Amino acid sequence: MIRTIPVTAFAGQKPGTSGLRKKTRVFMQPHYLECFVQAIFASIGGVAGKTLVIGGDGRFYNDRATHIILAMAAAQGAARAIIGQNGLLSTPAASHLIRLHKTDGGMILSASHNPGGEAADFGIKFNMPNGGPAPESITNAMFAATQTLTSYDIYDAPAPNLAQIGQTALGDMRIDIINPVTAHADLMETLFDFPAIRAHIAAGFTMRFDAMCAITGPYAVEVLENRLGLPAGTVTHATPLPDFGGMHPDPNPTWAHELMDEMMGQNAPDFGAASDGDGDRNMVVGAGIYVSPSDSLAVLAANAHLAPGYAAGLEGIARSMPTSAAADRVARALNIPYFETPTGWKFFGTLLDAGHATLCGEESFGTGSDHVREKDGLWAVLLWLNILASRNQSVAEIMTDHWQTYGRNYYSRHDFEGVATENADALMAALRAALPTLPGQTIEKMTIKSADDFAYTDPVDGSVTTQQGIRILFADDCRIIYRLSGTGTEGATLRVYLERYQPGPDNLHLDAQAALAPIIAAAHHIAQIKVHTTRTAPDVVT
Numbered sequence: 001m002i003r004t005i006p007v008t009a010f011a012g013q014k015p016g017t018s019g020l021r022k023k024t025r026v027f028m029q030p031h032y033l034e035c036f037v038q039a040i041f042a043s044i045g046g047v048a049g050k051t052l053v054i055g056g057d058g059r060f061y062n063d064r065a066t067h068i069i070l071a072m073a074a075a076q077g078a079a080r081a082i083i084g085q086n087g088l089l090s091t092p093a094a095s096h097l098i099r100l101h102k103t104d105g106g107m108i109l110s111a112s113h114n115p116g117g118e119a120a121d122f123g124i125k126f127n128m129p130n131g132g133p134a135p136e137s138i139t140n141a142m143f144a145a146t147q148t149l150t151s152y153d154i155y156d157a158p159a160p161n162l163a164q165i166g167q168t169a170l171g172d173m174r175i176d177i178i179n180p181v182t183a184h185a186d187l188m189e190t191l192f193d194f195p196a197i198r199a200h201i202a203a204g205f206t207m208r209f210d211a212m213c214a215i216t217g218p219y220a221v222e223v224l225e226n227r228l229g230l231p232a233g234t235v236t237h238a239t240p241l242p243d244f245g246g247m248h249p250d251p252n253p254t255w256a257h258e259l260m261d262e263m264m265g266q267n268a269p270d271f272g273a274a275s276d277g278d279g280d281r282n283m284v285v286g287a288g289i290y291v292s293p294s295d296s297l298a299v300l301a302a303n304a305h306l307a308p309g310y311a312a313g314l315e316g317i318a319r320s321m322p323t324s325a326a327a328d329r330v331a332r333a334l335n336i337p338y339f340e341t342p343t344g345w346k347f348f349g350t351l352l353d354a355g356h357a358t359l360c361g362e363e364s365f366g367t368g369s370d371h372v373r374e375k376d377g378l379w380a381v382l383l384w385l386n387i388l389a390s391r392n393q394s395v396a397e398i399m400t401d402h403w404q405t406y407g408r409n410y411y412s413r414h415d416f417e418g419v420a421t422e423n424a425d426a427l428m429a430a431l432r433a434a435l436p437t438l439p440g441q442t443i444e445k446m447t448i449k450s451a452d453d454f455a456y457t458d459p460v461d462g463s464v465t466t467q468q469g470i471r472i473l474f475a476d477d478c479r480i481i482y483r484l485s486g487t488g489t490e491g492a493t494l495r496v497y498l499e500r501y502q503p504g505p506d507n508l509h510l511d512a513q514a515a516l517a518p519i520i521a522a523a524h525h526i527a528q529i530k531v532h533t534t535r536t537a538p539d540v541v542t
């Protein structure tokens with residue numbers, strides 16, 4: 001039976017950097033999720049006759065939300081839903097399935113790297129038929145629809161059993177429940193030299209993968225342990241849990257501290273990696289050496305040709321604006337184009353679809369390629385493994401070689417979390433107001449060359465995005481960026497991105513925080529961080 005439920009529109013259902021993200025209990029309010037799902041349907045012209053992929057990272061409310069979406073899709077005439085067993089899919093796996101089965105898009109249930117649980121965060125986003133996050137034209141249409149909604153239709157029937165792999169139905173809608181891992185693992189085998197990696201492992205190479213009790217556990221176990229022959233137990237925290245076992249599944253040195261301790265310790269394995277809640281982020285670490293995400297992108301770009309999937313070379317490289325310029329140097333050496341986009345994977349979609357870029361990366365621990373339309377944590381780990389096996393060198397040796405060749409972009413991000421929104425807004429407003437007066441000023445013995453608020457015109461579709469971060473550029477390739485996070489659910493997070501280029505051959509092995517000290521001091525001074533936030537030190541340093 002189909003029921004029409006009258007509703008009053010909710011305020012504030014505005015998608016951020018990556019879909020709608022709120023406290024789980026906000027989503028659990030009667031009709032809250034339903035209203036947003038209805039707005040998604042409206043933004044894509046309804047779901048009648050369409051096929052959708054549905055899955056999430058297994059966090060609290062994933063199961064309930066999956067049933068709600070199925071019941072609404074069935075009531076509104078969707079032809080077919082493809083679902084990971086128990087409603088589970090990593091974000092890159094969902095992107096792949098959308099493309100593989102040529103579907104009309106998909107719904108991903110996740111708040112990515114934010115903690116999970118009834119008292120933590122939940123989220124939902126829509127990905128397009130190309131497998132990528134909805135562009136701003138669609139997310140704006142979603143937000144508009146949330147404000148005018150008066151009812152939604154839902155199928156009133158017993159929930160299908162999502163534990164049972166196979167075909168079932170809800171009303172006239174066919175439901176395919178699939179193994180969430182297989183298709184993605186198969187795709188990885190087509191891109192990387194699994195025999196070479198297996199041989200490297202058999203010759204004694206060791207690694208640790210911390211899945212942080214989130215979705216990549218089953219993917220990493222299948223690929224690293226079952227298909228590549230790393231010993232059982234290589235993947236730790238491998239079972240996805242509704243609250244991620246209390247872990248904060250954000251793979252950075254602060255939150256993946258267990259992995260960091262092991263990798264910086266006496267008996268460190270050769271290589272370490274971690275992934276986030278929904279499996280699209282990655283952090284890589286060598287024995288005794290942390291690789292910053294910006295450097296990781298550059299190294300992957302410089303060595304991608306060693307992997308079979310990229311043997312023909314890269315079309316181009318794209319990075320988000322706050323990501324360091326290390327990858328640009330590789331692109332120039334390879335004589336291929338490079339692109340600087342606003343923060344958010346959605347901005348890479350047009351470049352990937354048009355074949356302008358093959359590799360993309362962000363300082364926020366995201367790397368990926370044109371194999372899907374999301375960043376892909378396990379993919380990055382496998383490309384690293386392929387490179388380590390092909391070059392038969394350690395991570396430290398590869399980094400040293402890279403910096404000697406290209407110079408080093410010292411880089412760090414300082415996050416000030418839980419700042420009152422009005423204070424964060426005031427800080428940004430003051431910076432914007434000061435922009436015209438900054439060029440020419442000398443701070444910490446460095447002269448400001450230019451300052452602006454980053455705006456981007458998409459070279460493929462011409463769409464314009466403004467106010468994407470305050471950029472302060474100094475002479476000598478030093479840079480400070482200020483931006484407010486678009487993925488938080490409480491207060492504001494001020495992100496300060498710091499960069500300084502060191503051409504070498506000397507001073508390539510300094511501590512990043514020490515190398516950046518004058519830039520950090522200048523960043524505090526220019527934005528008056530203490531005045532606006534009362535903070536003198538960041539909560540997270542990457």
Ligand code: G6P
Nearest residue numbers: 017018344345362364485486487
């Ligand atoms: C999500 C997006 C990334 C983006 C990141 C930025 O993870 O998928 O593409 O880089 O958010 O987050 P922020 O909190 O800085 O807006």
Ligand code: ZN
Nearest residue numbers: 112113278280
């Ligand atoms: Zn994520």
